[in-house]
């Protein structure tokens with residue numbers, strides 16, 4: 001759930017979505033989202049996280065099911081209201097998207113991955129990690145940045161390619177997890193990895209570099225890389241308009257429960273993370289309902305930004321996730337001509353408004369045959385410049401919230417009925433940028 005490491009940035013993205021991979025973000029922004037360029041220097045921590053208030057699957061609003069052709073899936077265990085928190089999850093492990101052995105250039109804590117401000121506590125025994133607090137330093141030394149990981153980072157051969165280097169660090173983190181938390185390591189191995197019986201070229205190269213440090217066989221190395229590709233969520237750097245959609249991934253995380261969400265090109269849920277928010281537990285991700293989800297309906301994320309065109313979506317899903325998508329949206333868009341797809345982004349809002357006006361503004365009303373999902377873009381895709389994140393209401397209190405939050409730029413928008421002039425996207429009020 002990430003962008004393919006090469007351009008990943010990942011919706012298993014929020015920039016979507018990923019799962020997030022934004023929508024979660026495959027290098028990635030696997031379940032992530034957007035194409036990213038690796039830019040920030042990572043610090044040497046790869047943590048197995050235990051610091052938060054995640055929900056277990058049985059406490060969540062979904063239950064595990066198996067759907068032919070889709071594998072495991074999460075379905076609503078009761079009616080879910082817009083904005084409800086369906087699941088919050090802590091990572092089995094996290095690792096930096098870019099790794100450079102030089103703490104003075106690191107911009108985030110090697111344990112909680114929060115931006116480093118004034119406090120910078122270096123690891124006492126290696127030159128790779130730096131922490132934001134004594135709490136993170138102490139926690140890391142007994143988990144994600146154990147003395148043995150410290151030593152491995154020290155002798156890791158120099159790997160020029162940023163994506164390969166990140167994957168080497170992932171393998172070291174997985175090896176560390178196998179010693180510090182064998183149960184979590186087994187959960188990692190239980191995630192979907194497709195048919196990874198034949199080692200890919202990338203796995204063979206990485207295996208030769210890290211096997212002396214991890215002790216993994218080539219098969220285990222291969223299986224772990226496949227699981228990372230299908231399940232990692234990209235935790236992104238803060239959104240900036242001037243990055244023009246090239247939002248960078250700060251870290252990748254593997255979330256055991258959130259990894260069970262399947263993909264839909266028109267998701268009914270999206271994930272949020274708050275890496276730089278004050279307090280512990282920032283590396284948890286939260287999945288919230290975009291709109292009403294009836295009991296028994298499968299809950300899906302988009303593994304990349306919802307605005308992607310048909311060809312790009314199918315290519316990513318085939319190459320990184322091993323399936324062709326035949327969701328309702330794809331069934332419509334597969335008949336579009338290429339130029340129609342290219343102009344979709346420009347036209348979607350106008351068409352969406354027209355479609356909604358024709359249907360009295362009702363989401364889910366009778367369909368416009370050319371673009372039946374236009375309402376989704378009008379209502380749930382952020383229109384802030386260079387953003388395109390997915391919007392979900394804030395969690396309902398006694399009654400549903402009128403505030404929609406973007407899972408990429410964080411903007412809050414008050415949702416008002418779409419009753420404007422033709423071509424007017426509505427009367428949303430921007431509350432926060």
Ligand SMILES: C[S@@+](CC[C@H](N)C(=O)[O-])C[C@H]1O[C@@H](n2cnc3c(N)ncnc32)[C@H](O)[C@@H]1O
Pocket residue numbers: 001019069070071072073191192194230231259260261262263264320321322323324325
């Ligand atoms: C993050 S996992 C999701 C959980 C997975 N189904 C399982 O059994 O663990 C991603 C994988 O699920 C499957 N998948 C996800 N969405 C799908 C869809 N819409 N149709 C078919 N398979 C899907 C693909 O095999 C994909 O690589």
